[in-house]
Amino acid sequence: MFVTVELTNDVLKDMHRCMVQIRRFEETAGKLMEDGKIPGALHLYVGEEAIASGVMAHLSKEDQITSTHRGHGHLIAKGGEFDRMFAELFGKATGYCKGKGGSMHISNMDLGMLGANGIVGGGPPIATGAAFSNKFRKTDNVACCFFGDGASNEGSLHEAANMAALFKLPVVFVCENNGFGEYTSQANHQAIVDVADRAQGYGMPGVIVDGMDAVAVFEGAREAIARARAGDGPTLLECKTYRFYDHVGVRGMGLSYRSDEEVEFWKKRDPIDQFEAKLREQNIMAEAEIQAVYEQVAAEIEAAVQFAEESPMPDPSTITEDVYA
Amino acid sequence: MFVTVELTNDVLKDMHRCMVQIRRFEETAGKLMEDGKIPGALHLYVGEEAIASGVMAHLSKEDQITSTHRGHGHLIAKGGEFDRMFAELFGKATGYCKGKGGSMHISNMDLGMLGANGIVGGGPPIATGAAFSNKFRKTDNVACCFFGDGASNEGSLHEAANMAALFKLPVVFVCENNGFGEYTSQANHQAIVDVADRAQGYGMPGVIVDGMDAVAVFEGAREAIARARAGDGPTLLECKTYRFYDHVGVRGMGLSYRSDEEVEFWKKRDPIDQFEAKLREQNIMAEAEIQAVYEQVAAEIEAAVQFAEESPMPDPSTITEDVYA
C-alpha cells in the first residue's frame, strides 16, 4: 500500500493558504475583468475552493489533473504561479500559454495540469488517458479529473468512466456539483440528486462529500487516490458545493435562477470561514497567523498583477507558431 | 391507466409466428448473402428473436422504434413485409429504401420503424426525440429503443437516457445484451455484468429479463411500456441473449472469441425451441399447427425472394434524388 498524506497541522495550514490564494486570485481577477484589463470570459471558482485544496493536498507534480472552464483554482492548488497566471489572463507573452490560451485553456504541463478546457466534458477522456499512461509507464501516479454537475450529462464522461473502470486506471473523477450548469439547475438537467449514483453503473465506488469542507474533501480524496495508486481503479468523488459569483464573471446577469435565500444559505457555509473557525477553535492557527496569510497572499498577488501588467504582449508574428511540434 | 396487452393464446401464437418469421428470414438472407445475391454487410438476429417479438407485441404502428445494425428482426416484428425487405437487401428499387439504405438502414416510417442504424449508439437520441414528439403532440404513443451491450458504452446512450428521464419521456431503452460487441466480450468492454445497473444513475428503473424467453420479455416490456404510456417516464429493460451466428454474416471468421461450449450452452436455450416446447406442453399449439406456421412462412419467404429477384435495380439517375425534401 502507498503511504497516504496524513492530516497534520502543516497540511491543514497548506490547505488554508491554498484556499485563500484561490479566493484572492479570483476576486482580483474578477475586478481586473470589470476594469477591462482581462478580456474574454472568466469563470470564477469562488465558493468552491475546498475542493481543489482538499484534492490537490494529495498530489505531486507528477500526478496529473484535468480541469474545466472554471480552472484557476485547480491550477493554483497544483502549484500554479500567480504571475504567469495573471499574465495569461491578460493575454501576455509571459503567460503560461504565451497568451494563446487565456482563462479557458490555462495549463502547465510541468505541474501536471493538463489544461482548463473550454469544452464541457473535455477533460474526462484526457484524464483517463493520463491515467492510462501512468499505468502503462509503470509509475504510481494518479490523474484527477474535475468536472461539474452539468458536465456529468456529456457522453464524454460516460465513455471515459466506463473505460477507466474497465482498465482499472488510476483516476479519480471529482464531480464539483454546484447545483447548476450555467443557469440551469440540477433539477432541470438531470432526474437524480446525486451524481455519485452513476458510479455503480461503471463498476466503481461513488462517494459523496461536503464540498464546502476541505477536510471532508481531503478525506474522501485520500481514499479514492489511495485506491487509484494501489491499482484498484477509479472512484467517482462527488463534492457538493456552490459558486458564489455568477456563472461567468462576477455579478449576476439580473437573472433569477438562484434565489437570494439559496445564495445566502450557501454563503453561510463559506469554505474558508468554516475552515478558519475550526483552525481557531482547535488552536491550530491563531488569528494573527491567519491574517498573516492574507497579507502574504495579497502581496504575492499585487506583485503578480504588476508582473502581468508590465509584461509584453505577444508578437503577432507568433500567431502561426506552436501549431506543430 | 392504459389497457395493456394481455398474454392470450392469440398473442402467444402471434409471438411464435413472429419469431419463426424472423428466424427464417434471417437464415434465408444469410444464404442469399453467401450466394452473392445480397451485397454488403449483414448482421443477423438469429438467437435473439424473443426480444423483438416480446416487445413489439405491445406496440401499434403509431408507436415508434429505433433499431441497430442488427435490424431485420425489429422491422419484421413491427410489421415489415418480406418482399420489400428482401428487395432492399438486394438493393432493388422496390425495397423499403429504394435500394439506397440496404440492411444497415432498413426502415419504414409508416410502420414507425425509424431505421436500422449503421452507427452503434445512433438510435437512442433519435428514440428519445420520437418519445418527446409523442408527448409534445399529446399522443399516448411510446418509442422503444433497441441497442446492444456494446452500444451501452457510447456517449449517445448516456445523453439520451438522462434526457429521457429528465423529461419523463415515453421511451423504453431495450438492451439486447448478447455478451459481445463484435468480437469483444462484455467482460472486455465494461466492468459491470448488468447494463441495467446504469438505470439508477439516470433516475429510471432498470429491469433484467431472460431474453431467450419471449414471455419474460413480453412481461418486462408490458410493465415498461405501460409506465411510459402513463407518463411515468423511461425504463431500461435489459434482455440477456446470445447471437447464434457470427457478428456479421453467417459463419465465424475462424475466431476463437466464443468457445464451442458457450455457443452450445446458449443454443440449448434457443428461444423458438423453448417457446414451442411450452406451446405444446400447455396445449396451446399442436405440432401440426406449429408446422403449418413454418410452411406458411416458408411460402411467404419464397414469394418475397422471388419478388426481390424480379424487381428492377434502381436507375442511376435516382442517385441525387431523395437528398432533399
Added chain:
Amino acid sequence: MADQNNKPRQLTYVMAINEAIRTVMQEQPNAFAAGEDIGGAGGVYGYYNGIQEQFGTDRVYDTPISEKGIVGLGVGAAATGCRPILDLMFIDFMGECMDEVANQLAKMRYMFGGSATLPVTLLTMAGAGASLAAQHSQSLEAWLCHLPGLKVVMAATPADAKGLIIAAARDDNPVIVIMMKTLLALNGEVPEDSYATPIGKANIVRPGENYTIVTWGRMVHEAITAAEQLARSGLDAEVIDARSLQPFDTETVIASVRKTHRAMVAHEAVRYGGLGGEVAAQIQELAFDDLDAPVARVGAPFAPVPFSPVLESAYVPNAETIVAEVRSQLRIEG
C-alpha cells in the same frame, strides 16, 4: 409597430433573431425550441429572452449539456411530426454532435429512400473577435457544406438573421443557421412582418463594376469597408453576400465575375480547406475566359484562434486584409 416618424424600424441582430424565433413559434404549432440555457436564462447571448415566458415551458426547453442528445432529439422529433428549433450555443461544439448532424440528420432521408422528412432548424453562433480563444471562436461552415442533405445559411445583417431563420423553419429540410457573435449588437432595418429570406439566393450588397468580392457572415461588412477604400484606387468592387452556403448561388457570383473580370472570396474561417476554395474553384471553372487575374482568397491563417486580443485581431481577417490581398493580386502599388 412602425415607429412614429414612419421610418423603417431598426433592430439589433440579436433582437432580430429573437423576433424570428417568436414568429416561427407563432406560425408553427408543432415548433418547439430546445437547447442549453435558452429557457429561463434566454440563452447565453440573450436571443431567447422572453421566449419561454411567451410560449411556455411546453414549447421552450432547457436541455442538459448533451449536444448529441439535443440533435438526436431534433432528429427523432422531426421525423415524427414536430418542427424542432435546436440551439447549439457555439458552432465549436459541433464536434460533440457531428455524428448526429452528419450521419443522422443529413442522411436519414436519403438512406430511407426519401420517406423521412426532417424539418429541423439548428441555430448556432460562430466567429472570432470576442477573446474566447480556440474552442469558442471557430467558423466551421466548410464541414457542414460538404454534407449532402443539409442546408447551410449564414446571416450578415439583422434583416437576414430574421429572414433566414424564418426561411429555415419553413423549409422541410434540416437547415443550419449560422449567426455571428460579433454582429449581435449590429443595428439594421428589419421589417416587422413575417418574411423568409430565400435560401439559395445570394445578395449583392454593394453593386460594382470591376471587381467581385464574394463573402459571408461578418466579413460582408469588412468587404464593404474594403470596397470603399478600394474605390479610392479606382476599383469599383461589387460585394456579394453569399448568405446561403448550401445551396450556393453560383449563378449570381458568375454573373458578377463575367462583368468584373476579377474576383476574391473572403471568409473568416481558416483559409486552407475553407469554403473559399470551393467558390474560387467554381469561379475559375465557370468563368475562366472572363478572368483577368486569379481568384484571390482571404481567410484566417493556419492556426487555431489565439486568445490574446493582439494576436486575435491580427489573426482575424478584416477590411485591411482584403485590401492588401486585392492590391497584391492586382499588383496595385501602395
Added chain:
Amino acid sequence: MADQNNKPRQLTYVMAINEAIRTVMQEQPNAFAAGEDIGGAGGVYGYYNGIQEQFGTDRVYDTPISEKGIVGLGVGAAATGCRPILDLMFIDFMGECMDEVANQLAKMRYMFGGSATLPVTLLTMAGAGASLAAQHSQSLEAWLCHLPGLKVVMAATPADAKGLIIAAARDDNPVIVIMMKTLLALNGEVPEDSYATPIGKANIVRPGENYTIVTWGRMVHEAITAAEQLARSGLDAEVIDARSLQPFDTETVIASVRKTHRAMVAHEAVRYGGLGGEVAAQIQELAFDDLDAPVARVGAPFAPVPFSPVLESAYVPNAETIVAEVRSQLRIEG
C-alpha cells in the same frame, strides 16, 4: 525475408499496414495500440492480425465502443509520454469523436503555448465501393485538413501504407492516416526494412507532359488508368499522388502545372466542399498565367453514398469519370 529469386518483395496493402504497426511497436517502447476489436480479433479488416499475440495485451488494447473515449485516451496518454496508435475503424465514425479530434487533439499544443506534445497516430478506413451505404463509405479528409494542428495523409499503395504509418508514428504531431477499404487486397512492392514515407511530399506516380491529375487514395489508380486511356487521344497526363493532404505539397503540383498547362483534381469525396476546391484554388492562384484551361475537378455527386451496387458504382468516381471530365474540359470529342 527477400524472396528466393531476389525479386523485390510483394505485399498486400493490408499486410503492409500490419507490418508497419509491428515495426512501430518494435521501434517505440512507449507506443501502444488501442481500438475496437483490434486485439483478439485483429481488427475488422484484419490489419491487426497477430499483433496482440506478438506484443501482448499490455501494448494492444481492445477498447469499448467509445470513440470519444478512444481519442481522449490518446490525447491524455500522448501528453504524458506515450505514443498512442489509435484505431478508428471507419472514418465515418469521426463524427463521434470530432470534439476530441478537432478541439483537443488538434488544438491542445497551440492553446497551451507550445508546451504540450501529442505524438498520436490515428488510423482509419475510408471510401466507398463495398456496398456499406451512407454511414460506412465516406471520404471525410476535407474536415480534417481544415484543422490546424493535425497532419493528414492518405495511402494509395502498400508501400505508402507502410511508410506513412511509420512516418506518422515517428512524427511528434497528431497524424491521421487514412486508408482505403477497397485497396486492402492490392498487391505491391514493399521494402522489408523500416522506412518513413516523408509527410508533406507528393509522389509523381506517372510522369507526363501535357496534363496534370492531382489525386489521392484509391483515385490514384483510377487516374493512372484514365491517363492510359487519355494517352490514346494524345494527352500525356502526369499523375500526382498528393499522399500528404496536410501539409500539402503545393510545390510539386505547381511545378507540374507550369509544365503541362492543364490540370484536374480528382477525389472520391463529395465534390462540393471537398479538398479538390482548395487544390484547384491554389493552382489557379499560383499558376494562373500558365493555365490553358480551367482546373477541372472530379468528385462524388452531391448525395450520401447509396447502398445498391448499381447506384454506388455510378456514384463513385472512377477512370471513366476522369476521362469524361477531361474531355469536356478540353472540349475533346469522344
